[in-house]
Amino acid sequence: QKEVEQDPGPLSVPExxxxxxxxxxxxxxxxxxxxxxxxxxxxxxxxxxxxxxxxKEDGRFTAQVDKSSKYISLFIRDSQPSDSATYLCAxxxxxxxGGTSYGKLTFGQGTILTVxx
Amino acid sequence: KAGVTQTPRYLIKTRGQQVTLSCSPISGHRSVxxxxxxxxxxxxxxxxxFSETQRNKGNFPGRFSGRQFSNSRSEMNVSTLExxxxxxxxxxxxxxTDTQYFGPGTRLTVL
Numbered sequence: 001q002k003e004v005e006q007d008p009g010p011l012s013v014p015e016x017x018x019x020x021x022x023x024x025x026x027x028x029x030x031x032x033x034x035x036x037x038x039x040x041x042x043x044x045x046x047x048x049x050x051x052x053x054x055x056k057e058d059g060r061f062t063a064q065v066d067k068s069s070k071y072i073s074l075f076i077r078d079s080q081p082s083d084s085a086t087y088l089c090a091x092x093x094x095x096x097x098g099g100t101s102y103g104k105l106t107f108g109q110g111t112i113l114t115v116x117x
Numbered sequence: 118k119a120g121v122t123q124t125p126r127y128l129i130k131t132r133g134q135q136v137t138l139s140c141s142p143i144s145g146h147r148s149v150x151x152x153x154x155x156x157x158x159x160x161x162x163x164x165x166x167f168s169e170t171q172r173n174k175g176n177f178p179g180r181f182s183g184r185q186f187s188n189s190r191s192e193m194n195v196s197t198l199e200x201x202x203x204x205x206x207x208x209x210x211x212x213x214t215d216t217q218y219f220g221p222g223t224r225l226t227v228l
Binding site for chain 2: 032034041043044046106107109
């Protein structure tokens with residue numbers, strides 16, 4: 001079983017829809033949670049960064065972390081065709097967890113999202 | 118600030134050859150992590166360097182190695198290439214190691 005599970009989709013929605021992307025994880029040491037967006041033939045771009053449980057909002061994007069359920073979500077409001085990309089969740093135990101956590105993010109498989117006009 | 122840069126962007130090699138990839142981090146970032154991305158396995162952690170020292174290593178064979186220079190630039194090397202090494206190789210830099218910024222990647226094709 002993978003440490004981080006993410007539904008690969010693909011997910012296709014009409015422009016203006018609310019998109020919900022989710023990941024579950026098994027490692028209770030994870031403290032830092034990120035969402036990246038990756039366009040075709042590009043490197044991942046950091047969208048949201050959250051420490052521990054709670055919500056964080058940035059424009060049309062909202063990230064939620066529920067550590068008790070080991071479940072994280074990314075919501076995209078008023079989705080646009082330019083949001084079409086692969087969305088990756090990533091997690092880290094943080095440097096305070098010790099040597100095996102240094103510089104290591106553990107990623108989900110990525111969800112392919114298409115927003116059609 | 119300029120972002121993370123990686124060279125070359127594309128590379129074609131044959132089995133048995135070796136390859137060296139380069140990464141220049143964001144100015145002021147001292148941590149560089151490397152990842153391999155394939156359609157089947159997704160993004161997998163290779164290793165991380167900080168102040169010229171490898172602090173962490175993923176579960177890859179010894180054919181994969183790296184180093185970091187005093188200016189924080191990093192290189193990774195893959196010796197005795199195999200077909201399965203074909204992938205997008207990504208480096209990421211960080212000031213605090215939990216927030217990583219990725220470069221565009223080097224797409225390696227092994228024939």
